[in-house]
Each structure stands twice: as C-alpha cells, then as structure tokens.
Amino acid sequence: MKIDSIKNGLVIDHITAGNAMKIYKLLGLDSLDCRVAIITNVSSKKMGKKDIIKIDDDIVVDTDILGYVDPGATVNVIKDEVIVEKKNLELPEKLTNVIKCKNPRCITSTEQELPQIFKLTDKENQVYRCLYCETKAKKA
Amino acid sequence: MRSLIDILDLNTDEISQLIDKANDIIANPAKYSEKCKGKKLATLFFEPSTRTRLSFEAAMYELGGNVLGFSAAQNSSAAKGESVADTAKTTSCYADIIAMRHPKEGAPLVAAMNASVPVINAGDGGHNHPTQTLTDLLTIYREKGRLDNLTVGFCGDLKFGRTVHSLISALSRYKNIKFVLVSPEELKLPGYVKDVLTANNLDFVQTTDLDSVMPELDILYMTRVQRERFFNEEDYLRLKDSYILYPERLNNAKSDLSIMHPLPRVNEISVAIDDDPRACYFKQVLNGKFIRMALILKLLEVE
Numbered sequence: 312m313k314i315d316s317i318k319n320g321l322v323i324d325h326i327t328a329g330n331a332m333k334i335y336k337l338l339g340l341d342s343l344d345c346r347v348a349i350i351t352n353v354s355s356k357k358m359g360k361k362d363i364i365k366i367d368d369d370i371v372v373d374t375d376i377l378g379y380v381d382p383g384a385t386v387n388v389i390k391d392e393v394i395v396e397k398k399n400l401e402l403p404e405k406l407t408n409v410i411k412c413k414n415p416r417c418i419t420s421t422e423q424e425l426p427q428i429f430k431l432t433d434k435e436n437q438v439y440r441c442l443y444c445e446t447k448a449k450k451a
Numbered sequence: 452m453r454s455l456i457d458i459l460d461l462n463t464d465e466i467s468q469l470i471d472k473a474n475d476i477i478a479n480p481a482k483y484s485e486k487c488k489g490k491k492l493a494t495l496f497f498e499p500s501t502r503t504r505l506s507f508e509a510a511m512y513e514l515g516g517n518v519l520g521f522s523a524a525q526n527s528s529a530a531k532g533e534s535v536a537d538t539a540k541t542t543s544c545y546a547d548i549i550a551m552r553h554p555k556e557g558a559p560l561v562a563a564m565n566a567s568v569p570v571i572n573a574g575d576g577g578h579n580h581p582t583q584t585l586t587d588l589l590t591i592y593r594e595k596g597r598l599d600n601l602t603v604g605f606c607g608d609l610k611f612g613r614t615v616h617s618l619i620s621a622l623s624r625y626k627n628i629k630f631v632l633v634s635p636e637e638l639k640l641p642g643y644v645k646d647v648l649t650a651n652n653l654d655f656v657q658t659t660d661l662d663s664v665m666p667e668l669d670i671l672y673m674t675r676v677q678r679e680r681f682f683n684e685e686d687y688l689r690l691k692d693s694y695i696l697y698p699e700r701l702n703n704a705k706s707d708l709s710i711m712h713p714l715p716r717v718n719e720i721s722v723a724i725d726d727d728p729r730a731c732y733f734k735q736v737l738n739g740k741f742i743r744m745a746l747i748l749k750l751l752e753v754e
Contacts (some may be wrong), residue, residue: 379696386467414556416554416555416556416576416577416578417555417556417557418535418553418555418557418558418560418561418575419557420555421555422534422535422536422561423554423559424534426535441557442557442560442703443556443557443558443560443561443577444576445556445578445643447643
C-alpha cells in the first residue's frame with residue numbers, strides 16, 4: 312500500500328491502534344478540503360501496532376484534544392517535505408467542549424449554552440473533573 | 452474581587468482570620484453595627500432555606516447594611532427561563548454582594564464567573580456549602596479552642612451529606628485529626644472524599660456501629676438522611692432511621708463531647724438531648740450568623 316509523502320502539512324504519528332477515527336472526528340478533520348490519509352494497524356517496533364494520520368495542508372490542530380485522547384501520539388510538522396518540528400503531547404490542564412458532563416444535577420444539564428469545561432485533577436490516573444460539579448469524566 | 456464557592460478557596464490562614472473576626476464580632480457587636488452602611492446584599496435563593504437565608508440577612512442587617520432578593524425560583528425571572536449568568540449580571544447592577552443557593556451543582560460558580568460583585572455559594576445541590584463549613588469550624592474552635600488534635604465522628608448520611616464532605620476537606624488540612632465515619636453500608640462516604648483522606652495519609656476508620664466508637668469522640672457530627680437526595684422513596688424510608696441519638700447512647704461518651712448537627716433535624720437527635728450541655732447545634736446556628744458577618748466584611752474588603 313502506497314501513500315504519497317506530503318509537502319506541507321502534519322503527520323500525527325504513534326496513535327494507539329484503533330484511535331485514528333476517533334481523533335479524525337474530534338479534530339474536525341472531516342471538514343477539511345485537503346487530502347487526509349488515515350492509516351491503521353501500521354507495524355511499530357515500539358507499539359506493536361499503531362495508527363497514523365497524514366494531513367496535506369498547513370493547518371493547526373487542537374493539541375489539547377489530541378493530548379487528552381491519546382497522550383502518547385506525536386505531531387510532526389512538515390515543511391517542503393522535511394520535518395521541521397516534532398511535538399510530544401501532554402495531558403492538557405483544561406478541556407473546553409471536548410467531553411460532556413453526565414451528571415443530571417450539574418448546572419450544564421439545564422443551561423446548555425454553558426461551555427463544557429473539565430480540569431485535570433489527577434495527572435497520574437488521567438482524571439478530569441467537571442469545573443462546575445466536579446463529577447469525574449468518562450474517557451471519550 | 453473575590454468570591455467564595457468552595458471552602459478550599461480559603462487557605463487555613465484566611466480561615467483563622469475569619470474565626471478571629473467572628474470572635475471579635477461576638478465580643479464587640481456595637482463596633483460592627485455600621486460597617487456595611489449603604490451596602491446591599493442580594494440573597495438569590497432558588498431553593499428553600501430557613502437558616503442559611505435568614506442568617507445571611509440577619510448578618511447584613513447587623514452590619515448596618517440592607518438586603519434584597521427572593522426566596523424561591525418561581526418568584527424570579529428564572530421562572531421565565533432566565534439563565535444564572537444573566538441573573539448574576541442583572542443583580543450586580545443592584546447589589547454589592549450576592550449570596551446564592553441553587554439546586555443545580557455549579558450554579559454559584561457560573562454566577563461568580565459573570566457577576567461584577569463577589570458571590571457567596573449558599574449551597575448548590577448536594578455539592579458545596581462553604582458557609583456551613585465555616586460555621587462548623589467556628590463552632591469547633593469555640594467549643595474546643597483548637598482545630599487540630601481532635602477525633603471527629605461523622606454519623607448518618609455520609610454519602611449525600613454535602614456538609615460532611617466540605618467539613619472533612621476543611622479539617623484534612625489540620626494536624627492530628629482522626630476521622631470516625633459511622634454510616635449504614637448504603638450511605639458510606641463517596642470514593643472521591645475518601646481519596647482525599649487516603650491521599651493525605653490521614654487517620655480514619657469506617658464503621659456501622661456508633662456505640663462502639665462513642666467513647667473516643669471529641670466531636671460527634673450528626674446528619675439527617677435527606678429525602679430530597681433520593682430518587683427512590685423506598686430507599687429513603689428504609690434508611691431514614693438508621694442512627695438516632697438518644698440520651699442513653701451518650702452514657703459512654705466523653706463529658707466534653709460536642710454534639711453538632713447542620714440542621715434541620717427530623718428525628719436523628721432526640722429532643723431530650725437538647726438540654727444536655729454537650730449539645731451544640733443551636734449554638735452552631737448562632738455562630739452561622741457571626742461567621743457570615745465576618746465573611747461579608749472580608750469579601751467587601753471592609754476593615
């Protein structure tokens with residue numbers, strides 16, 4: 312299987328196998344006009360299997376969302392077919408409008424125009440809690 | 452400008468300052484009678500309350516200020532669908548400080564994010580109730596002369612009792628506190644509060660037997676099994692009488708035990724205990740007014 316290299320754009324590498332479609336949707340890549348390649352189950356020495364997303368355009372992706380869904384992924388920025396930057400991701404301190412609070416007693420359940428904000432409260436166990444009611448988030 | 456949404460918004464030094472101020476107000480009420488002259492407190496109560504609303508209002512009147520507001524959601528534009536954010540922005544035009552109670556968790560935080568005056572959380576559902584915790588801390592301090600080196604028993608509904616969760620969080624920051632958690636299996640302390648105790652390496656025991664732990668307690672904090680926190684009436688009826696404190700149960704208790712309760716009570720403390728010198732719950736009500744006076748002064752930055 313052959314996929315062209317890209318001239319200017321992004322390669323999201325080291326995605327946990329099975330996560331690529333979820334990331335594709337959460338980053339809104341389905342609304343782009345450019346070429347986007349999703350490659351799944353690629354052999355990896357480190358991971359066994361991994362997914363890769365290639366985006367053939369110089370866009371900015373929300374690394375907070377990416378860091379939340381798959382903190383082990385990396386983002387390579389390509390300029391003139393050369394990697395000019397390699398970003399390692401971290402769990403974001405705050406997530407806005409990525410996950411939704413499921414607590415029926417939370418103010419966001421009745422006032423739906425409020426932004427859904429979650430804070431990282433336990434880095435080690437990757438726990439996010441709703442800013443308003445402190446309910447623990449279920450992993451997206 | 453500061454608001455008070457969660458008891459942990461205040462550090463222990465600030466809590467000590469509030470307790471000192473409340474004690475000074477108790478000793479010298481006349482000194483404070485005009486401190487808030489010309490200031491207005493808005494009490495926005497979207498849910499019924501006796502003690503909290505009246506104590507906020509009494510606190511502001513005793514500081515020489517005035518009070519406006521409503522005591523039920525149907526008496527406000529919330530009944531027409533106005534958002535909490537808009538209510539907070541509107542009220543900021545009329546008042547210098549807001550006290551808000553709301554059935555939805557996080558509503559006072561939304562108000563604080565949108566108001567241009569300080570907001571005090573006067574209870575948001577089963578979530579936080581920081582001024583009750585300040586009341587409890589003032590009461591413990593006045594009864595025991597300290598907030599450290601205590602064995603504190605919590606009895607009843609430890610699952611839904613927001614006053615219990617807040618007081619445990621607040622006391623976790625003091626030295627040598629031993630927590631004794633007495634409840635039926637179904638109403639045990641939730642995991643996330645227990646995590647605070649475990650993470651801070653704090654001494655605690657969980658039991659279903661109040662009588663066996665009674666002799667070691669310095670404080671006994673009783674709680675009501677709250678009908679409004681249950682989705683299922685049958686569960687409420689089965690558990691509501693789990694722990695009732697009657698005089699004989701105190702036979703093995705310390706002579707200087709302090710019995711506290713955030714009130715209202717239903718039947719979990721027998722009225723026969725009201726005259727026992729160890730009963731502190733009505734003193735607690737009075738302390739609630741004084742600590743709220745101290746808090747209003749602090750948030751309005753009145754010396």
